[in-house]
Amino acid sequence: MSWLRGTGAAKTGRDRGRSEPNAMPGLSRLSATALIFGILLASAGVAFAGLGQPTPWQIGLQAPASPVMDQISRFNTFLFWLTTAIALFVLILLAIIIVRFNGRANPTPSRTTHNTPLEIIWTIVPVIILATIAVPSFRLLFSQLDVPHPDLTVKATGKQWFWTYSYPDNGNFEFSSLMIPEKDLKPGQPRLLAVDNEMVVPVNKVVHVLVTGADVIHSFAVPSFGIRIDAIPGRMNDTWFKATTEGVFYGQCSELCGKDHSFMPIAIRVVSESDFNKWIDDAKKKYATDDSAAHDAVAQVRTPAVQ
């Protein structure tokens, strides 16, 4: 069964060969430039749509695949336009001042030092703006911290330099997940992100993730799910996500944790419930007779694991 999703997106139609004999060459050049700009933006839109992993030339967030990331994306867009409007407003004010109130245009400056209505406005308007930001911000914070009743719990332990995942309510098996070196990558597997054993979860189910560190502080982060939480030795942090789309979603350790910090990616495969149950059955057998436990042994020799 191949669950790997293709991430390449076909580029759509272009107005190729659109040459209009035009009496206004300047205007047609302008529209050609606008067209090219539009095409560039459209391709950038393709780049924005990277699901589960970064894409070349991506400048926005990764596409959301959970309700929390949906909220984060919307909040991010809202803040972007709000700050753009504020920056433009200040820019316009500055331009007016530069043009109308310079030494030449306005040789006798006003001596006014107070203007009560204006002072009230410039105090109240920022308060309103901050309140407008605070309300969705707190709503987002609560939905991140309020874990709904979970359908499944997975414990992720950060180790130097890989992750182990255990499924306490599904047989309590545990396995290690190591990055696949570049030379062993199969087609479609992203460099520095693909792992040998992915964490597997069912689609549209609330997954409660317990996160801890075995040696130093790591951080469990998956952008498409909008989760990032520190993996701290001796402490059990938790977060949650509900994947709304099947596919593979990648993340990385996001706390500097040593020399191979960049080489301990996180890969979460989201599958249908029946595929998940099949995987659980296989995983119980596979990881019960776990000869890959050597990874854990290595980590435990280096630094004793914290339970």
Ligand SMILES: [Cu+2]
């Ligand atoms: Cu780490």
